[in-house]
Amino acid sequence: MKVSGFLKLYQQDGLIQTIAAAIKANEPATVQLKGVTGSQDAVIAAAIYQLNRQNHLFVLHDKEEAAYFHNDLQSLLYPKEILFFPTSYKRPYEFDTTENANVLQRAEVLNRINHKAATGELIVTYPEALTEKVINKKTLQENTFSLQIGQQISLEAIVAMLAGFDFERQDFVYEAGQYAVRGGIVDVFSYAHDLPYRLELFGDEIDSIRTFDPNTQVSVAEVKRINLIPNVQTHLTDSQRQSLLAFLPRNTKLWFKDWQLTLDTLDQAFARAAEQFDKLTNLTDAAVALQPDELFENGASFAKAAAPFCRIEFGQRFSTDNTREFVLRTAAQPSFHKDFNLLVDNLQENARQGITNIIVAENPGQLDRL
Template sequence: MRVDDLLNFYRADRRAHLLNACWENDGSKAELKGIVGSAPALLAASMLSPGGEMADDAILRDAPSHLFVLDDKESAAYFLNDLQQLIGDTHNVLFFPRSARVPYQEEVTENANIAMRAEVLNEINRHGKGLAIVTFGEAIAEQVISKRELSEQTFALALGERYTMDFLDEIFIEYGFSKVDFVYEPGQYAVRGGIVDVFSYSFDHPYRIEFFGDEVDSIRKFDPISQLSVNKMTRAVVVPNIGDQSLHESVEPLFNFIPAETRIWMADAKRTERQLEKAMERAESAFERVSDAVKFTPPAALFIAPERLESLLEPFHVVEFDGGTTFPNRVVIDWDMIPQPSFNKNFDLITSNLQANHRQGYHNVIVAGQATQIERLHDIFADREAEVPHHPIPIELSQGFVDKQLKLLVYTDHQLFERYHRFRLKEGFKKSKQALTLKELSALQPGDYVVHIDHGIGQFGGLQKIDVNGKEQEAIRLSYRGGDVLYVNIHSLHRISKYSSKEGTAPKISKLGTGTWAATKAKTKSRVKELAFDLLKLYAKRKSSKGFSFSPDNYMLHELEASFMFEETPDQRAAIHAVKKDMERTTPMDRLVCGDVGFGKTEVAIRAAFKAAADGKQVAVLVPTTILSMQHHRSFTRRLRDFPVTVDYINR
């Protein structure tokens, strides 16, 4: 079964057709009674893509937008992930967060959130239709820039247009952008000769605009980490900081910004109203604490008054799906669902439940984001020699449910195995490791030692503008022995690293053009080769000796792995797989698992120890301190308490 097959259940469902019929009346209101788990997201996904996999893209783009208002950020994030899993790339699914953790405190305003808010508003302003926007009460409590002002303050450049650098400087400064040496987050721009980099507030990647004279010759989006192009563009759209009140005169509720035909889904409008009250109270409290010397706009002008919510919703199609009964003249649609049962990791109970449901004519669907979880479940059923009819679908949903009317059950693997399921939000530029590198570069002081991979150890001399073929460019100045100077283009940052050694030990500075650095590198390579040769001989000798070959994983190990409450990281999965394969070989294991504190090394050890114990071996876990021995004893005991092994510890 595919995801589209799952959506087809609701595309053809009578209750979904009732909701569609309800939406044919202006300003209609509806209540989805008894719909639970991830079913609202599944229903919404079926309506967002009514034509299924064969749907015409043009039709999808012209369909009304949908706004989903959840109670809080966490529930909104889970709902967002459900939608993304169900409709994939067929729809533009966006998240609309709040701009700041604390009102009136610029230092805790999150640029990533402002960028996401700007992206949503920009998409609404440009298209208006075919969008799925997920948000929550505190986010919509903040009013937004008006459509008119956003249009007026959005600056677009296109290929072939002509601009002077002075004009662009003026525009970007007016928009509140900071001029920097290199951009790594929204709200920054840099000018180097005929190249302008600008990081708009509505996109994940900055633009690189190249000029031929005053004419725009090339526009590309680029990765600030690698400085490599992401894709070519014919147009660059620069959106300012929509959260900066000094840049615009008027604000309005988000409901005034979205098109009138937008369908609004709310968990519970009354609960949202209470969230608006809390947001207003927090804003008023923060406003009272700010200095009188700084003039701030009062909360009443920046936040939606809670009592306005119902009137703002009046013109829209609104459906409540999580217990909401706000609107007296609503259409009530009964869904008759129950949440996924709890099995307490009892796989015999899970097996019998699925078999019984199948006999009653139910479609058993199990969703799992990782193929390994589907394989584990299959192995557990196989170990019990039980035929369990079910349809695995490789997606993640936040909560399972049983739909009695459709005779459809959707179980999630993380609920079956009682694993922790975390939501994921787009972080955009926050993931940029280059930002740290650039900040480190900015933190370097003249005279600090650095290493150039080709020229050796030199001293940092700061950033300097130099003339290259008649064009002014910014470069890093490195000083070497004998007064030699090397200028390195900032696009070659990856070739420079900060020198590190024992504290207080000054290195010998290299001299350019002597070949000394090349000789040093060659000598080092030679020593590395000698070491490698010695290691090869050692490993060849070890390879020829015999060790104990452990059995392949059995059902108990599958259950232990499935009971891990967290989702393994890719590195953790790779380490576990490698360790188990080593154990199953006939040669002695020689492996070191490295990782920082809290990265999951203990879980790797627990699974390896249990694999050995399952083959009748005793396992000793050696740790360096008394406290660690107690901690590991607790960890092993907790993880293995449901399995036939004895865990104890010896201490001094």
Template sequence: MSNQENLIKAFQEDPRLQSLVAGWQEKTGAVHTLTGLVGSMESMILAASYLQNPRTFLVVAEDKEAAAYLQNDLSGLLQPKIIRFFPDSFKRPMQFEALNQNNVLLRTETVNRISLAGEEGEIIIAYPEALFEQVVSPEELEANRLFVKVGEDLDVDTVISLLGEFGFRQEEFVYEPGQFAIRGGIIDIFSYGNEYPYRIELFDEEVESIRHFDPMNQLSVREIRQVSIVPNINSRFNREQKLPLFDILPEGSVVWIRDYQWTIDKLQECFEKAESFADKLSKSEEEDLAELFRDRAFIRPGAVLESLE
């Protein structure tokens, strides 16, 4: 057993951690306050408590940088467990002028993973600006997918029409989420819910093969049997189809907030800035951006407590 494993085991055997985990198992919605955490102690407690009683954890750090550090710590402590990073949709937090499509991809993928999580759950690291934007409910996402499977027929015209409805743009080559390209019997699609784009090869109308490929060098990453294409969550869905991230967490999930009042204050700041930006948004702005702010699909600070109850 490594030194790291011994250390985690020592935390697991600590009566205070055992009491904390026992409180989660009672499903009473109890609130616990932890003080005096220094250095990597928080990461050790999170890792030890997850291993003691696996379930979905949502951890809210104070900002994007702190969230990234925490993700890195937990990835090292819990490998090979994948620690999900849940960012805001923009190139910089609270700078609403430009969307970051890779961030949109990560948000969509996280919602996907939450909806598919088994008994071991998912560990999601977020920060206030990321929580501010509501997410598509898993049910809506499930109802708006394009499934493609090797050996089944696929009509190219139908694919073009459906991808257009999903908010995808046809390009000569794909290099970011939300794009697709068609060359003869080859369809490249960069979905909003996956790290790599898909290359679908057709023989007449039958799907002959499906591969992930690297858009930088066009080389195949791996071959797969089926794919699920999900739409642009910002433009495809309206406010009525979106929920706070808290509301899609499985029953019994643990929400770990480093500084509750700081989180509420940042959400209030986000709300005020978003309202001001939305009022100034011109019709000439990027379509995805305009759709997002037109619906005002944001969480109000007071709704956080309601979601956690």
């Protein structure tokens, strides 16, 4: 059985179809999924996505759990790319501690949302990443530079645009925010993609665009159109910020492992940001940074931004009343302690109860051993 066949079992299940229908409308509502165990949350989410093909934002307890959930979704829905939305700063108002790889991932998510996919996007995140507000959609659109094959544009115009976006000219590009020029070839590492682009010009016309591996310089794939955006965390610091939720299409479904934990974490992070802001303002009389409420979310502002969306709670703690509940009759896999006799006994007992046994493994070798 392939992954697609496994997911189809869930898509054909009456309860899963009922849940999918309950959250399909783009209206404010809260749904609770109870009795979900193990990695079944990712399976249910994948099956519902296959049924509805809408946008989904998943908020897990923390970064580690979000990474595992992201990996599960990616395995279930490959080749669909699952987006990960991390935090960009280690500490509020300490912009020199920005993690470039995380800034790249955040920018890529915003770019993908801004250029809506017909099949919807799936974004995995965690409360700390939601504390930082994002650049507003209008400003991002104004600072997005699109290029495509066949476009008439000079090499000088491309270089001027990159310089205006504060891209650094290098001999070779190896991280986001850099570009290199060799004859009629421009290599540029945008903040909107995890691989750099190689543009080849024939005169004043773009002849080809390819992604390439910055370590080997080998081409990866040809693309017809690209979007170049600057570092939205540093290049556009004076621009108005907004909640990530305000950036999302209205048909996005918000999934929370723990709604109250998310709000509490946002309040705690906002308090730390306000404390750090006070320390900065005590050091100088000048306006050194935007106010905390202009850069960061708190629980109340996030709850207000989430109000127009459909919300799904799927963890073990539920904090919302007057919701529609769905109870799944599931149990965690028993621990067999590498005892194959216990495994066989369990599989036979399942068969006697009319339960279909499906054994899932990370690689074919594990299945061969079984």
